[in-house]
Amino acid sequence: MAINVKNNQNLVDQLIEWDQKHFLHPTSSVRAHQQNGPEHIFMEGNGVRVKDIYGNEYIDGLSALWNVNLGYGRTDLGEAAKKQMETLPFSSSFNNYSNEQAIKLAHKISKLAPGDLNVSFFTSGGSESNESVFKIIRHYWKLKGQEKRTKIISLGRAYHGVTMGASSATGMDTFRTFSTAHSPDFIQAMPYLTDCEKGKKNDLNFEHSIRGIIEREGExxxxxxxxxxxQGAGGVNVPPGGYLQAVRDLCNEYGIFMIADEVICGFGRTGKMFGVENWNVVPDFMTVAKGITSGYIPLGAVIMKDSFRDELASLTDNILFHGFTYSGHPTSCAVALKTLEVLENENIISHVKDMEAVVLERFETLKNRHFNVTNDRCVGLLGAFDVLKDPSSNTRFAPEQNAAMVVARGCNKRGLIVRPVMYKGANSVVFAPPLVANKSDINEAMNIFSEALKEFEKKVK
Structure with a gap:
């Protein structure tokens, strides 16, 4: 329960002081934190709403970090964790040890994943999943006698995590240049050059395409x-029709593995179980996390084709020297199994498609009411719109005007948490509520958007 501030101001002040003294926050301004303390201290959540230490309630329009898909306060997920903790809280998966929940979850994922993606390697989260898939693939090529196959191509504006390899693959300079460990084996391609990936070499951007990079570097x-x-953190960038298939065909042509990072898109976020299913594409690997447990407990996975696993086994009988203490954590796997059960039994994914239509309709209303709103997009409950000075000429606001940030702050003070994306001049406002959000929740959020936009319009006139 939220604290009664009137009777517990000393406790509130103590928490703020301890936070400033002892908690280094991830992906946050250290200086702002030291000067101002924590932005929010959350105490409880229910459904799509969270409540802070002062009792203020907010619609969580980002599902925390795109991961609390089933919303807050699910006692069934808590009971699944409790039951497993009382039975077998932890068990190692090293040395071919196993546990019931990890086995059942791997089997369940094989039934849900597209194509012949039937084998799971478990991690603790998305960065670990992407780090793992890079290492496993490079290990494979080494076993095949092709040690020079080390380069990974990713896309500009992509986000793949913050571990060494994952941040090197991330197509956002702010993450790539954070440390001096960036690897030259990771190369960014310009996203969504469909014609180039199909072979159009006279395109002005061909050298920046995936195909152009392959030809330059050597397959x-x-x-x-x-x-x-x-793309999530890059601004909810939806690929044009035919792009994913063009990349799939290109990888087939050159014998290169295709990895789909489904950390955000997986488990219902886009109105399909996995994002690639919106384009009927089957990659060679999928990396997942976040929604697999609805954020209630850490878990991730690399999902691969069983033919790949079988070839690994045929190439060497040595130990796979890669793994984490919490790979196949039985409590995490138990919560994941319950999460997937809820997704199916409560028809969550069908509901998400219904709510997609509501979001798109309300985005259209925002565009009609507010001149600066444009480029709205939404697939499932993964949506965003841009805030431009003049949409008709694609004229952006000056960077110092922080348009998306101002709108997001206006939403926050009215009880709606959303995410601004301002990377390289973009001014996108992201809306990705829990998958259980209903029409009333969405309408309330859109009304707050409208009020925040009105306030913004007065500031920039």
Whole structure:
């Protein structure tokens, strides 16, 4: 329960002081934190709403970090964790040890994943999943006697995580240049050059395409291509029709592995179980996390074709020297199994498609009411719109005007948490509520958007 501030102001002040003294926050301004303390201290959540230490309630329009898909306060997920903790809280998966929940989850994923993606390697989260898939693929090429196949091609504006390899694959400079460990084996391609990937070499951007990079670097140097079915942190960038299939065909042509980063898109977010299913494409690997447990407990996975696993086994009888203490964590796997059960039994994914239509309709209303709103997009419950100075000429606001940030802050003070994306001049506002959001929740959120936009319009006139 939220604290009664009137009677517990000393406790509130103590928490703020301890937060500033002892908690280094991820992906946050250290200086702002030291000067101002935490932006929010959340105490409880129910459904699509969270409540802070002062009792203020917010619609969570980003599902925390795109991961609390089933919303807050699910006692069934808590009971699944409790039951497993009381039975077998932890068990190692090293040395071919196993546990019931990890086995059942791997089997369940094989039934849900497209094509012959039937084998799972478990991790603790998305960065670990992407780090793992890079290492496993490079290990494979080494066993095949093709040690030079080390390069990974990813897309500009992509986000793949913050571990060494994952941040090197991320197509956002702010993450890539954070440390000095960026690897030159990771190369960014310009996204969505469909014609180039199909072979149009006279395109002005051909050299920046995936195909152009392969031809420049040499196919014998390329280990894999990784992409998000829909880019999340980069601004909810939806690929044009035919793009994913063009990349799939290109990888087939050159014998290069295709990795789909489904960390955000997986488990219902886009109105399909996995994002690639919106384009009927089957990659060689999928990396997942976030929605697999609805964020209630950490878990991730690399999902691969069983033919790949079988070839690994045929190439060597040595130990696979890669793994994490919490790979196949039985409590995490138990929560994941319950999450997938809820997704199916409560027809969540069908509901998401219904709510997609509501979001698109309300985005259209926002565009009609507010001159600066444009480029609205939404697949499932993964949506965004842009805030431009003049949409008709694609004129952007000056960077110092922080348009998307101002709108997001206006939403926040009215009880709606959303995410601004301003990378390289973009001014996108992201809306990705829990998958259980209903029409009333969405309408309330859109009304708050409208009020925040009205306030913004007065500031920029």
């Amino acid at each position: 014998d140097k390329i280990a894999a291509v990784i992409l998000e079915p829909i």
